[in-house]
Amino acid sequence: MIFSTLDASLFFNGSEAEQNQFVRDLMDGFDKHGLVKLRNHGVSAQSLINTFDVSRQFFNLPPGVKMSVHHKGGASPARGYSPWSNEKTHKLRSSVEIPDAIDAREQFEMGSPTDHIFPTPWLPKSTIPTLRPTLESFYKELGSTCHGLVTAIELGLHLPAGALTVRCRPESSELRLNHYPSMPVAQLADDTITRRIWPHTDTGIFSILFHDGADGLMLEDRQNAGQWLKVESEDVTEMVVIVANTLERWTNGLLRAGVHYVAAPWTSSDVAEDGATGGVAPERFSTVLFHRPSASISVGPLPEFVSPERPAQFEDMTALDYLKAENGRIFY
Numbered sequence: 001m002i003f004s005t006l007d008a009s010l011f012f013n014g015s016e017a018e019q020n021q022f023v024r025d026l027m028d029g030f031d032k033h034g035l036v037k038l039r040n041h042g043v044s045a046q047s048l049i050n051t052f053d054v055s056r057q058f059f060n061l062p063p064g065v066k067m068s069v070h071h072k073g074g075a076s077p078a079r080g081y082s083p084w085s086n087e088k089t090h091k092l093r094s095s096v097e098i099p100d101a102i103d104a105r106e107q108f109e110m111g112s113p114t115d116h117i118f119p120t121p122w123l124p125k126s127t128i129p130t131l132r133p134t135l136e137s138f139y140k141e142l143g144s145t146c147h148g149l150v151t152a153i154e155l156g157l158h159l160p161a162g163a164l165t166v167r168c169r170p171e172s173s174e175l176r177l178n179h180y181p182s183m184p185v186a187q188l189a190d191d192t193i194t195r196r197i198w199p200h201t202d203t204g205i206f207s208i209l210f211h212d213g214a215d216g217l218m219l220e221d222r223q224n225a226g227q228w229l230k231v232e233s234e235d236v237t238e239m240v241v242i243v244a245n246t247l248e249r250w251t252n253g254l255l256r257a258g259v260h261y262v263a264a265p266w267t268s269s270d271v272a273e274d275g276a277t278g279g280v281a282p283e284r285f286s287t288v289l290f291h292r293p294s295a296s297i298s299v300g301p302l303p304e305f306v307s308p309e310r311p312a313q314f315e316d317m318t319a320l321d322y323l324k325a326e327n328g329r330i331f332y
């Protein structure tokens with residue numbers, strides 16, 4: 001296996017020596033790839049089943065119903081439903097200009113249940129009674145895991161206890177449900193303008209990701225520029241953690257964000273083995289939590305990572321202004 005799968009219970013419930021080993025392995029994975037996989041992460045298998053179940057129910061609704069909770073686009077934090085191709089993820093890598101590039105994907109985003117400045121629009125309870133309670137409880141569970149991971153990162157970066165966790169209060173993370181409709185594999189080939197999601201980095205501190213078993217997640221190989229690694233998964237309860245831009249900015253480039261995209265699946269029975277021609281890619285569902293700092297916190301480099309030999313590489317701006325600047329470029 002290319003990527004380490006770490007046992008998070010060693011950090012949450014282990015001895016000091018086990019915690020220290022987990023922190024070393026986490027930092028090693030972040031350094032080598034910008035990605036690690038976790039098991040025993042605290043999110044229950046039942047929550048995942050429930051979440052993918054309501055996600056399927058939501059995306060199966062008629063377009064008009066989904067559009068009643070439409071995300072209006074633009075710079076504000078994404079809340080609600082974005083139909084096919086509304087987000088242009090290829091623009092997240094400003095160095096790569098691809099005219100008319102399309103994301104073959106629809107999505108739903110929610111913010112913290114306590115966020116009253118950018119509230120999440122919900123369907124009437126009668127439409128899918130379990131949608132909101134399931135997602136709010138999933139959000140809460142993910143929040144506990146994120147808190148633990150941020151604590152581990154503080155240790156790994158030799159920062160004082162609480163240095164990063166205080167920057168994540170009040171909670172400002174965003175939960176996204178992705179649905180990639182079934183489509184001919186040929187439409188996702190290298191010479192087309194369509195990807196399930198284009199190569200990009202995420203804007204938060206890190207992202208935690210689950211999918212429903214349909215593979216396709218690819219990560220840029222930092223050892224071989226321009227090459228991509230398949231993020232194979234051993235089981236659907238495995239959590240993928242990807243370093244995102246804010247951690248890169250805070251550490252002044254010490255930890256780098258993982259560039260990722262979703263390709264046609266490589267193992268599905270209904271897709272040719274090489275994944276490049278023929279066949280139909282089955283639909284795919286994923287959930288991503290973008291763990292973000294609180295809105296007013298700076299995403300500029302932390303003083304601990306700036307020195308005369310290593311001047312600040314990133315602008316000092318609030319997490320909200322940073323998110324707005326990115327969203328303004330990619331959401332229509």
Ligand SMILES: O=C(O)CCC(=O)C(=O)O
Nearest residue numbers: 178197211217262286288
């Ligand atoms: O669906 C996936 O596996 C990746 C999704 C993703 O990268 C995103 O939503 O930012």
Ligand SMILES: [Fe+2]
Nearest residue numbers: 200201202260
């Ligand atoms: Fe992403």
